[in-house]
Amino acid sequence: MTEEEEDRDRALWASVPWTPVTGPPGPTTPDDTTITSAASSTTGNGSVIIGWQKKDVPYLPNATALQAFDIWIPASSTSSSQQPSKEGSAVDVVPPEPNSIPGGKGVWVVFLHGGAWRDPRVSSTSFSPTAGHILRHIHNRHQKEDVRLGGMISLNYRLSPHPDYPPNHPEYPGDGRGAKHPDHIHDVLSGISFLQRLLKPSPENEDEFVLVGHSCGATLAFQALMDSSRRGLPPTQGLVKPSVVVGVNGLYDLAGFIKAPTKGYEGLRDAYEKFVAGAFGEDESVWREVGPASAGNWLPEWQTLEGGQRTEEGRKRVRKRKAVLVQSKQDTLVPYDQLEKMRDYLLKHATTAAAAAAAGDGDGDGDGDGEEERAGLQVFEMEIGGEHDEIWEKGDQLARILLKVISWL
Ligand SMILES: N[C@@H](CC(=O)c1ccccc1NC=O)C(=O)O
Numbered sequence: 440m441t442e443e444e445e446d447r448d449r450a451l452w453a454s455v456p457w458t459p460v461t462g463p464p465g466p467t468t469p470d471d472t473t474i475t476s477a478a479s480s481t482t483g484n485g486s487v488i489i490g491w492q493k494k495d496v497p498y499l500p501n502a503t504a505l506q507a508f509d510i511w512i513p514a515s516s517t518s519s520s521q522q523p524s525k526e527g528s529a530v531d532v533v534p535p536e537p538n539s540i541p542g543g544k545g546v547w548v549v550f551l552h553g554g555a556w557r558d559p560r561v562s563s564t565s566f567s568p569t570a571g572h573i574l575r576h577i578h579n580r581h582q583k584e585d586v587r588l589g590g591m592i593s594l595n596y597r598l599s600p601h602p603d604y605p606p607n608h609p610e611y612p613g614d615g616r617g618a619k620h621p622d623h624i625h626d627v628l629s630g631i632s633f634l635q636r637l638l639k640p641s642p643e644n645e646d647e648f649v650l651v652g653h654s655c656g657a658t659l660a661f662q663a664l665m666d667s668s669r670r671g672l673p674p675t676q677g678l679v680k681p682s683v684v685v686g687v688n689g690l691y692d693l694a695g696f697i698k699a700p701t702k703g704y705e706g707l708r709d710a711y712e713k714f715v716a717g718a719f720g721e722d723e724s725v726w727r728e729v730g731p732a733s734a735g736n737w738l739p740e741w742q743t744l745e746g747g748q749r750t751e752e753g754r755k756r757v758r759k760r761k762a763v764l765v766q767s768k769q770d771t772l773v774p775y776d777q778l779e780k781m782r783d784y785l786l787k788h789a790t791t792a793a794a795a796a797a798a799g800d801g802d803g804d805g806d807g808d809g810e811e812e813r814a815g816l817q818v819f820e821m822e823i824g825g826e827h828d829e830i831w832e833k834g835d836q837l838a839r840i841l842l843k844v845i846s847w848l
Pocket residue numbers: 553554555556557558601653654655656690707710714772773
């Protein structure tokens with residue numbers, strides 16, 4: 440990476456200021472978390488600052504509006520000060536400098552939203568409730584329990600056209616909505632590598648991050664584990680793949696569903712075919728290749744580093760990979776057998792040589808979820824409740840799952 444490129448990255452990063460994320464004062468239960476983003480640096484209502492946020496940080500030069508991410512860091516991870524002002528109730532706050540880069544220590548969470556590669560109503564903002572719950576939890580537990588969170592980002596990526604939302608739609612106008620595969624995954628990889636170039640994690644923790652996606656975001660999360668060359672894309676320089684991937688109500692075998700829809704979900708076949716063709720074109724063989732549960736064995740690619748920049752030290756460290764599959768049986772848009780197909784694919788293709796079965800319920804929440812292990816890969820199956828989008832709309836359940844996953848690393 441040239442000095443010029445490094446300067447360019449830093450300028451993009453510094454182009455957006457940090458704003459405070461506030462929560463109600465005093466100890467509260469995780470369920471009454473509120474999250475607001477104040478534009479001014481002073482909170483006058485006695486609420487406390489639980490984190491800092493940047494909204495819409497462009498991750499590419501000449502980015503479209505959608506080539507940007509939101510980022511949240513816990514307040515405790517900055518050296519900014521919070522002091523009561525002379526008036527008593529208000530709090531004067533000094534936000535971190537726009538160019539200040541988070542310390543990089545601890546686990547990073549990267550979220551990919553859903554919306555069938557095309558719905559402009561679903562964006563990076565869908566992670567806000569979950570981020571709020573996590574920041575509140577850390578704020579309350581600070582010092583009692585060390586939650587090793589470095590920070591969280593939620594990525595936007597260019598979308599494919601939606602028939603109901605043309606680019607001149609009054610409520611959802613905007614550019615970046617004419618995307619075709621591989622544009623979506625290209626943007627996701629660009630966003631992650633931008634973050635990694637900024638944070639410069641050390642070889643010991645460079646893969647200590649969690650990639651989590653909802654619905655088609657889960658498809659993208661698994662696609663990010665594969666080599667870019669599968670998409671005809673050049674290697675994403677220096678991209679380190681995550682040690683943990685979490686798929687929530689995810690789409691993993693699009694071709695299989697369109698060919699033979701799951702019982703009870705037949706009515707969705709046409710809708711699937713439309714949004715899949717809109718994102719990937721009409722060629723059904725492409726549909727198979729892009730589905731992480733229907734593509735040829737990509738598991739060995741999860742271990743590799745694109746661009747070949749991994750240090751000797753980092754290469755030696757073979758971290759155990761974890762895939763966490765989360766799905767609701769009350770989801771009326773995605774059937775449970777999508778999870779089952781992904782689970783079976785992972786277990787089948789994981790190195791079978793030293794296959795080891797791990798007994799028990801590895802996630803520790805005691806609700807009968809399953810865990811299976813094949814050499815070097817653990818697969819967790821977690822059943823949740825609620826409708827397709829409920830998990831990110833409310834955020835508390837997803838926050839609990841992510842806090843658990845962070846504690847594993
Ligand atoms: N609201 C979306 C539909 C959608 O998001 C969806 C529908 C069926 C199965 C999965 C979906 N979302 C996956 O990201 C749309 O209007 O295209």
